[in-house]
Amino acid sequence: MTEVKAELVGNLWKIVVEVGQAVEEDDTLMILESMKMEIPITTPISGTVKEILVKEGEVVQEGRTVAIVE
Amino acid sequence: MPDESASAGLEQLTDDLHARRAKALAMGGEERVTQQHDKKKLTARERVSLLFDAGTFVELGMLAHQHSMTGGPTEPDRTPADGVVTGEGLIDGRRVYCAAYDFTVMAGSMGMVGEQKVARLRKRALLNRLPMVWLLDSAGARIQEAAGSTFAGSGALFYEQVQMSGVVPQVAAMLGPCAAGTAYIPGLADYVPMVKETSSMALGGARLVKAATGEETSDHAMGGSQIHCYISGVGDLEVDDDAACIAAAREFLSFLPSNNREMAPRRDTQDLRDRRIDDLGKLVPVNPRAAYDMRKVLKRLADDGHVFEIKPAWARNIVTAFVRFDGQSTGVVASQPMIKGGALDIDAADKAARFITLCDAFNVPLVFLQDVPGFIVGTEVEKQGIIRHGAKMLYAVSEATVPKVTVVLRKAYGAGYYVMCGRGYEPDALVAWPSAEISVMGPEGAVDIIFPKQIAAADDPSAARKEYIEAVRKTIDPYIAASWAFVDDIIDPADTRRVIIDALEGAATKRQRRVWRKHGVRPV
The missing domain is CATH 3.90.226.10 (2-enoyl-CoA Hydratase; Chain A, domain 1)
Structure with missing residues (x-):
């Protein structure tokens, strides 16, 4: 089980996966808007998306766990 | 008439020399060498031969060993080369000094004689303006020799490294532990590749940490490559094994001159200088x-x-x-x-x-x-x-x-x-x-700072903001920067x-x- 964390503070623009979806290492899970950039939040491991812990439009702080991949 | 007895005498003396050398080359003995290999680590001498171009290594101080500090008997057999292989050789044809700590001899701990050998290398590296490489696999200072207030005289190794900084390249290859104050060797070096799992560095080793603060940890957990190459930034590269670590040290040096008065070496290439990159x-x-x-x-x-x-x-x-x-x-x-x-x-x-x-x-x-x-x-x-x-x-x-x-x-x-x-x-x-896009900031940020009142006063603030953004965006244009010759x-x-x-x-x-x-x- 791996906690996927936001690397910097930003506005959570888009979630591109669903709970239960299979993902490969480095796949984009969601996209953060910060510093004038669309910054992908990727999964460090291959597996299944277990939980999504944020909502689109939410401001996410640096280091916050945004998803759990198993 | 040749004096036969004198010649036999010299032969005997030479045999004795070779026997002494063989002992030094055997390092800490077969058992310790096997233990070293079992840990997936090479010995100091294997590492040195990987570091230098074949046949170019000249060893200095091979016959040195520890001396008893307490007046007891000195045991040369226990401390071949006093736990550090030192010398010079060629890397890609250029001369480099190297100190390789030998973990099979008293855990590669830094004794007084060994330190004298390394000090001489540092001095030569600076005098001759040539790079220095440390192959680190050492428990740190040899406490048996160093405990007590004679410590007051120590520490020059770091002072000397600082004098070398920016004059000659310094590489600290991490091939095992590097505990306690000696972690400043990599701390002051220009390049620090680390072997995964086996290498570590920390200002205090795990046992010292336990004694000083009560914290339970291990050398690896505290100072392995997973810490220093990912979190602390003290390490420069995580590699899988000793050979890769030494290859990284060699490659690093290939990009640098031997000293600050020379130009970096050029290398021939077949790659075309005007190669276009269409993708x-x-x-x-x-x-x-x-x-x-x-x-x-x-x-x-x-x-x-x-x-x-x-x-x-x-x-x-x-x-x-x-x-x-x-x-x-x-x-x-x-x-x-x-x-x-x-x-x-x-x-x-x-x-x-x-x-x-x-x-x-x-x-x-x-x-x-x-x-x-x-x-x-x-x-x-x-x-x-x-x-x-x-x-x-x-x-x-x-x-x-x-x-x-x-x-x-x-x-x-x-x-x-x-x-x-x-x-x-x-x-x-x-x-x-x-x-x-060269600008003090993006158009969105700029508009919110420059025109907040105008936007708030507009009939449709959202539309007004977009208009202002578009207007500002037009001023962010590389041809404007080029037109001013910036x-x-x-x-x-x-x-x-x-x-x-x-x-x-x-x-x-x-x-x-x-x-x-x-x-x-x-x-x-």
Whole structure:
């Protein structure tokens, strides 16, 4: 089980996966808007998306766990 | 008549010499050597032969050993070479000094005689202006010799390393533990590759930590490559085994001259200097908000696609790497839009500042590839001291007198443009792609600061904001910067390699003098 964390503070623009979806290492899970950039939040491991812990439009702080991949 | 007895005497003496040498070459003995191999580690002597070109190593002080400090018997057999193999040899045909700590002899601990041997190497490295490599696998100071207040006389090893800094390249290859104060050897070195699992460094080893603070940890958990190459930034590269670590040390040196009075070595290449790169458009999205991997761009630009990254796993929002351009060793500082949008934070600033200083010290020209939305702003980074860290990068890029070439690919915003060698930092060439956006900030941010009242007073504030944004966006245009001659040229991205090579060659004779000072007051 791996906690996927936001690397910097930003506005959570888009979630591109669903709970239960299979993902490969480095796949984009969601996209953060910060510093004038669309910054992908990727999964460090291959597996299944277990939980999504944020909502689109939410401001996410640096280091916050945004998803759990198993 | 030859004197037969005298000749037999010399033979005997020579046999005795060879027997003594054989003992030294056997290191800590068969059992300890097996233990070393079982830990997936090579012995100090195997490492030395990997480091140097075959047959070039000349050992110094092989017959040294520990002496009893307490007046008891001295046991040369227990401490062959006093636990450190020292000498000189050639790496790619250039002379380099090396101290390889031998873990099979009293856990590679640093004794007085061994330290005297290494001190002599440091002295020679500085006198002869030649690089020094430490192959570290050591429990630290030999407490049996060092405990007590004779400690008052110690410490010169670090003082000497500081005197060597910026004069000769220093590499500390981490091949085992490097506990306690000796961790400052890598702390002061220019390059620190670390072997995964087996190497570690910490100011206090696990047992000392337990005694001092009660914290339970292990040397690996506290100071392994997973800490120093990913989190602390003390390590420069995590590698799988000893051979890869030593290969990294050799390659690092290949990009640097032997000392600060020489130029970095050139290497022949078959790669064409004017090679066009037509697929950069596919790698770099025109939408300035979209991310891409700058390392792929760099690979396309460099000779033979070869990139030697420094600290690839730490502060990944900036890429620092050695490459060659038409054979010329070059340091590259490149934004990495893939990570944190390429925005700069404290670690990225530290990483870049240190790399720029290294290149400048050893006459390695610098290329900056800009796609930077600026420094990260907000409460978190201010607590971390972003101003102080960002200032280090400003300082380093301002101080650097080597040839500097800047290419703006897309974004060049705010202080990000400055620290990545914008116009004010005297690049020898500053060129931009047609996609470049050079500005103090993006249009959205600018509008909210310049026109908040006008937007609030409008009938449709949202529409008004969009209009203002579009108006400001029109002022962010590389041709405006070119029309003021602030950028030297707008270039076809496919020609980037040729433009960089031409600019580096154009500045190759650069000699820049600064106002005399003892030294500046560098932000830390």
